[in-house]
Amino acid sequence: MRVPKVLVDFFKREDKFLILTHVNPEPDALGSAIALSIALERLNKKTWLFNRDEVPEIYKFLPGYEKIRNSLPSYVEDFNLVLLDCNNLKRAGIEHKLGFKSSAVIDHHETEDGFGDIRWIVPDAAATGLLIFYLIKELGLNIDNDIALNLYSAIAIDTGTFRYNNTNPEVMRVSAELIESGVEPSYVANCLYNMWSRNRFSLLIMSLNTLELRDGIAFTHVTIEMLRKTNTKPPDTENFANFPRMMGDVKVSVFLRQDGEDRWKVSLRSKDEVNVAYIASEFNGGGHKNAAGFFINGDLDTVKNLIYEKILSKFTIGFNTKA
Amino acid sequence: MRVPKVLVDFFKREDKFLILTHVNPEPDALGSAIALSIALERLNKKTWLFNRDEVPEIYKFLPGYEKIRNSLPSYVEDFNLVLLDCNNLKRAGIEHKLGFKSSAVIDHHETEDGFGDIRWIVPDAAATGLLIFYLIKELGLNIDNDIALNLYSAIAIDTGTFRYNNTNPEVMRVSAELIESGVEPSYVANCLYNMWSRNRFSLLIMSLNTLELRDGIAFTHVTIEMLRKTNTKPPDTENFANFPRMMGDVKVSVFLRQDGEDRWKVSLRSKDEVNVAYIASEFNGGGHKNAAGFFINGDLDTVKNLIYEKILSKFTIGFNTKA
Secondary structure (H helix, E strand, O other): OOOOHHHHHHHHHOOEEEEEEOOOOOHHHHHHHHHHHHHHHHOOOEEEEEOOOOOOHHHOOOOOHHHEEOOOOOOHHHOEEEEEOOOOOOOOOOOOOOOOOOEEEEEOOOOOOOOOOEEEEOOOOOOHHHHHHHHHHHOOOOOOHHHHHHHHHHHHHHOOOOOOOOOOHHHHHHHHHHHHOOOOHHHHHHHHHOOEOHHHHHHHHHHHOOOEEEOOEEEEEEOHHHHHHHOOOHHHHOOHHHHHHHEOOOOEEEEEEEEEOOEEEEEEEEOOOOOHHHHHHHOOOEEOOOEEEEEEEOOHHHHHHHHHHHHHHHOOOOOOOOO | OOOOHHHHHHHHHOOEEEEEEOOOOOHHHHHHHHHHHHHHHHOOOEEEEEOOOOOOHHHOOOOOHHHEEOOOOOOHHHOEEEEEOOOOHHHHOOOOOOOOOOEEEEEOOOOOOOOOOEEEEOOOOOOHHHHHHHHHHHOOOOOOHHHHHHHHHHHHHHOOOOOOOOOOHHHHHHHHHHHHOOOOHHHHHHHHHOOEOHHHHHHHHHHHOOOEEEOOEEEEEEOHHHHHHHOOOHHHHOOHHHHHHHEOOOOEEEEEEEEEOOEEEEEEEEOOOOOHHHHHHHOOOEEOOOEEEEEEEOOHHHHHHHHHHHHHHHOOOOOOOOO
């Protein structure tokens, strides 16, 4: 992977960086931001990490997570903006104008947005963490233990620990290097998958109890009432959409999280052949081929029917209708 | 990894090989055996693959699985025995004497058994499939698509797709090469994890609904009635014991499957520090440190109390009693 020279020069030349990433941050966003910040500080640069949302409890195993702030610096105009794992300010939860000095975008999501003075957007890259790995090496720095753990976690989450179709030889070789820099893969896997709270697990069971199967499509949901009953929060539903995919004849898993009286956050997960980014875009959402999402208004049954019809209208074949 | 010269010479010199592996074969056993057989046949050697048990339906995605026979050749004495992924004939289900020509053992399990004229036993290797990878290259052969898929599946199952603590840089780099030889990681992951029947998934949900947590111990169970209702069979409960381990404060997961009026098959799963083989042995069962099992008679409540008391009596510390 070739890092654009203009990007390397930007980091070498400038001194103050405001690193932003998307709302509801997960380890690819968090790990990329923290790793880049650690690296830049080793070059005696000043960094300010901002996220609109709190770092979820479950991701506080990432070394340096406490660097991420909930507020912007007073003099934004002194900072160069670095937008990671997303490619427009809206995704970072910034609705107003920011008076930053200049800006760079590093991301692996498809985009038609033109934001950013410097843009390094590689949709083929499995994770933004992979891009940050190359960038840090290009800046002439070693991958130390903390950087490695952040970047490995970024890659692990975005490849489903090497289970998704973005897993390729490059992903494996970079991960090999990160393990050599001190990462214990089983530690990361336990942090990512085996540190659920009892309440979150109870919520998962509740959600699985709502399972409805229609042609190769699985629907599960979580209501605000269920969150209240289990004393959980929306980020606790992360990954819930993946469970119904365990069934061989489920081609698309639709998970709906209630986000208001008649408002739902929808997560779509699919197997190889079905491109759910296409479905999500029809509802003004976005994402990747096998993992996408959007918001939708309406009561649960209406919303489920709408999504069901949309998927069937786009993918008329390939569903096994047998029980 | 250095392949013993005597082993390479053995495969180059001899002409007929009887390839055996352990009973209840999983992809490391199956994939290693099939890959080696494909390779040897490309050297114009004759191979005979034997397993005492049928290839499980779920593993029939391995290309060449139909080469595995349920019977031994008539003239065993013409064959050189190759024992894979185990290191004594009893593990291969062979209780009688076999009059083979000579023998080689390739395995990654600890052993105190001295069986085999040539022994290549590497307990540090993550999978037997890894050893076969090096052997095939040492025999001067390319890793073709079918060989790669078998070996990748072998490594994937034994590392939990790169989640267990045997995952190391070598595992990642060999896997990178196998992907370059045509393996699609997401295809393998789907075959291994996402081919559950709807009925099996319904049974899992039923089982999770029985969850009871006492100090760091999770109890779940499946009754004969639940198997009947979901039209499933006992092997469908494979892996059920692992799910409650997702909770951070669960140190031991106890899964009970009803096996008769007042009889239960108990599966224990633990995290690193707790040795459940020790608990199982107290009930005349056995297993490994983090995965063990036994049979027990009694009604459900009595049996759960007995197991709970036994675990607490052996492990007085380390449990988080907070909800």
